[in-house]
Amino acid sequence: RPSVNQIDDLLDEIDKRVKKGDRVLVTTLTKRMAEEMDKYLKKIDIKSRYIHSDIDALERVVILRDLRLGKIDVLVGVNLLREGLDLPEVSLVAILDADKEGFLRNERSLTQTAGRAARNSEGLVIFYADKMTESMQRTIDETDRRREKQLAYNTKYGITPTTVKKSVQQIMGQTSVLEIKGYDPDSPYAIDEIPVSKAAEDEAEYGTIPQLEKKISSTKKEMEKAARDMDFMEAARLRDEMFSLQKKLEIMK
DSSP: OOSTTHHHHHHHHHHHHHHTTOEEEEEOSSHHHHHHHHHHHHHTTOOEEEEOTTSOHHHHHHHHHHHHHTSOSEEEESOGGGOOOOOTTEEEEEETTTTSOSGGGSHHHHHHHHGGGTTSTTOEEEEOOSSOOHHHHHHHHHHHHHHHHHHHHHHHHTOOOOOOOOOHHHHHHHTOOTTOTTOOTTOTTOOOSSOOHHHHHHTTTTOSHHHHHHHHHHHHHHHHHHHHTTOHHHHHHHHHHHHHHHHHHHHHO
């Protein structure tokens, strides 16, 4: 679609999706554009968040989980390829400035970004652009090829496409437990009363302050590595373990 009046057009599309209880992904070219778009959406009472490389990896888990749970309707980002999560609730992916050739607008990136809507039976991808680039055309051609192949398969086996519906418990399990029951983000030591199993097992071994401090340091490094590796569930588990050890350390001091 033309980039002229792209925001007005996008708002109409967002309204349609939100009314159906679906979610929307919007990709921009820069961090500033993502932040400004998020600010504008909030101003007109659309539940939105932005996400980019300056956002802590573990915070991204919370944002993505809130998107899936419906606490957020629109997620605005620069490179949403790095968020390797299943998002069946997303029925619209809007790519702004799709004709600006570059790393985030090449064929591979466009195809993978467009694929974020593939898990929803009513998934739609909109390219906002003033011209058709080779990358855009190849992405459209590849998407059409895949669709025809899928339709043929569905017809052959009598399959009617439906969107995967997951429970709150399943979503929480997939996007980790950063905001576990009883966890107050304003009080990093206020953790769930249910003990973290590995931390509980280590209590006897890490019974002195120096031992605990050493364990907390090593756990933090493991957590950061897991976050860098995009293993968000492991990173969240390690963060919970670190909170448990920090709480024990505070008591000992």
